[in-house]
Amino acid sequence: NAGVTQTPKFQVLKTGQSMTLQCAQDMNHNSMYWYRQDPGMGLRLIYYSASEGTTDKGEVPNGYNVSRLNKREFSLRLESAAPSQTSVYFCASSEQGQGSHEQYFGPGTRLTVT
Amino acid sequence: AQSVTQLGSHVSVSEGALVLLRCNYSSSVPPYLFWYVQYPNQGLQLLLKYTSAATLVKGINGFEAEFKKSETSFHLTKPSAHMSDAAEYFCAVRPGNSGGYQKVTFGTGTKLQVIP
Numbered sequence A: 001n002a003g004v005t006q007t008p009k010f011q012v013l014k015t016g017q018s019m020t021l022q023c024a025q026d027m028n029h030n031s032m033y034w035y036r037q038d039p040g041m042g043l044r045l046i047y048y049s050a051s052e053g054t055t056d057k058g059e060v061p062n063g064y065n066v067s068r069l070n071k072r073e074f075s076l077r078l079e080s081a082a083p084s085q086t087s088v089y090f091c092a093s094s095e096q097g098q099g100s101h102e103q104y105f106g107p108g109t110r111l112t113v114t
Numbered sequence B: 001a002q003s004v005t006q007l008g009s010h011v012s013v014s015e016g017a018l019v020l021l022r023c024n025y026s027s028s029v030p031p032y033l034f035w036y037v038q039y040p041n042q043g044l045q046l047l048l049k050y051t052s053a054a055t056l057v058k059g060i061n062g063f064e065a066e067f068k069k070s071e072t073s074f075h076l077t078k079p080s081a082h083m084s085d086a087a088e089y090f091c092a093v094r095p096g097n098s099g100g101y102q103k104v105t106f107g108t109g110t111k112l113q114v115i116p
Helices: none
Strands: A004-007 A010-013 A019-025 A031-037 A043-049 A064-068 A074-078 A087-094 A109-113 B002-007 B010-014 B019-027 B031-038 B044-050 B056-058 B064-068 B073-078 B087-095 B110-115
Touching: A004 A087, A019 A031, A019 A087, A019 A109, A031 A064, A031 A074, A043 A064, A043 A074, A074 A087, B002 B087, B010 B019, B019 B031, B019 B087, B019 B110, B031 B064, B031 B073, B044 B056, B044 B064, B044 B073, B073 B087
Parallel strands: A010 A109, B010 B110
Antiparallel strands: A004 A019, A019 A074, A031 A043, A031 A087, A064 A074, A087 A109, B002 B019, B019 B073, B031 B044, B031 B087, B056 B064, B064 B073, B087 B110
């Protein structure tokens, strides 16, 4: 199993450009998440999808949109990139429901907006 | 509401010395607690988790953590540090004993440096 995969690994954008970060998991998990990681701030949740067909805002959703394409795939779109969106982005997935369901993380996408 | 506080954004230990990374949490319901490790340029991976089955939890790579309800703590320890333990460590909390989506709150991380 590949676990959680993310593409691309690195990206440089100019202010105002758009892009989509792709994420896929092969663990048949119901829930998927997008986080951003900035120095000294830990992980902050951007959006999540508790199950296929649903998406909800996290702590820092402004400037982002998401699509849960199917059970495996969850994409994050930046419509008009800003320098404040320079960050490392992680996708994660987990089971849902009763139980201590830990999250499984992808390797991350390192995005720089100039 | 829930929160996690990790004391010390950077910790340095000598190789072979005790590793102690501190985590305090708050939760309005009995929590699930997690420690994750992040090696440079990688994603997070689970070290260990507390699920109420036992207060002392053993994880991978010789790490363990003890849940202390009275102190609302879940500190991570390892008796003898190895160079390969150099990484960033994150404590996380999630409400326990409930179904549906439950938010996970992560601490801000502690970077562990191991000095040869």
